[in-house]
Amino acid sequence: MTYCVAMRLDAGLVFLSDSRTNAGVDHINTFRKMTVFERPGERVLVLMTAGNLSISQSVVNLLRERLQSPDEENLHTLPNLFEVARHIGTVVREVHQRDAAALGEFGIDFNAAIVVGGQIAGEAPRLFNIYAAGNFIEATDETPYFQIGESKYGKPIVDRVVTRRSSLEEGAKCALISMDSTIRSNLSVGLPLDLLTYASDTFRVREHVSIGHNDAYFNEIRRQWGERLRQSFSELPDPDWTKF
Amino acid sequence: MTYCVAMRLDAGLVFLSDSRTNAGVDHINTFRKMTVFERPGERVLVLMTAGNLSISQSVVNLLRERLQSPDEENLHTLPNLFEVARHIGTVVREVHQRDAAALGEFGIDFNAAIVVGGQIAGEAPRLFNIYAAGNFIEATDETPYFQIGESKYGKPIVDRVVTRRSSLEEGAKCALISMDSTIRSNLSVGLPLDLLTYASDTFRVREHVSIGHNDAYFNEIRRQWGERLRQSFSELPDPDWTKF
Incomplete structure (x- = not known):
């Protein structure tokens, strides 16, 4: 499995993904799940993928291939994020058409989830969640994360x-x-992490860092957070059974 | 869905269950998921169930029926918790044999999970997790909860x-x-809650309380916990991007 989270804030966008993939506990590997398509000054698009790795790699490869064909619609030329989400959904459906039946014969579900967010000149930053069926939803002010x-x-x-x-x-x-x-709490999610932040209306990636086992900041907030949780927990009043 | 948690501590046992059941969001009901079998001074057994409500109710009803037949093995006479878990597993398999095929015709999985814990005179408190297949595992010192x-x-x-x-x-x-x-974080889990505690070697339930929307203690620790989490979070150092 994997874990990715993305936020669409007024200040910009935050993306974080882990890099653990597994097919059973005896087969654990590290693959990056974050892909960035950037044309500085004009657009930044960030993809994160979960589910079957062969499917998400196929999707990313097809998206890259299309970049080479300027006549076809592609991530460098699409006019807005909605069309980007539609484009990715279409590519997911192409992979489904090619692979789903063959996977099904081996009892493997067509399992894929994609988050794509970014900003294209002319509109505000946007964030979408694309399902295995190629349909998608957009983050809103009330639910600013996926x-x-x-x-x-x-x-x-x-x-x-x-x-x-x-x-x-x-x-x-x-x-x-x-x-x-x-x-x-879950063995199938693991380091290193990819963290990317994007500040609204800058049209270039702000920070894109890899966080490994020796990352001082991550280790420090993990330690502090664990301590504070235990401390906060111990300071909560104990139940007074006589009052129930 | 539902959420139940049970702990086997040196001091005794803790059981907590919610009471929300649903079949789609337009059909949400409240049913208790905790059942207590007690013979004060000799044994206390506490069951919590999750999964398909018709299955877990059938299991609990059959367990009760058996109490009326002193010649058959039942929860009042079995000599230890391991045998109790086996007995419940057998009853789950009886329900499976009767209902699984009929449910399957409607596309419904045979979905059931049971936690049973307690103490029978002659041994220490024990806690088991019983699966839909009737097999089960026991909590250990290293993993003291289910x-x-x-x-x-x-x-x-x-x-x-x-x-x-x-x-x-x-x-x-x-x-x-x-x-x-x-x-x-999940609409399908809801109040009221059933909370039961059992102190080791007492052979009677210590507290068994229902916690509703107006419970002062629960509301207070929810409020304090939320506040402290936000406070602790805000006190964590912000990332310093220049250091990555």
């Missing part, structure tokens, strides 16, 4: 602290804490 | 704070915080 993969462990903290008014620093910090909770 | 149903949202906090040396109060408090995280 998660794909092992999303449940890390959802409570995002629900509690992220709003569209959060800063990019807060968004990134929350994404890392959400990832930490997921990694602790 | 969850069934919507378990992922509430797992990180249990992983962080509960050990076998936790007190019953800490266990109950942690179960309630874990439930709170689940309720906030």
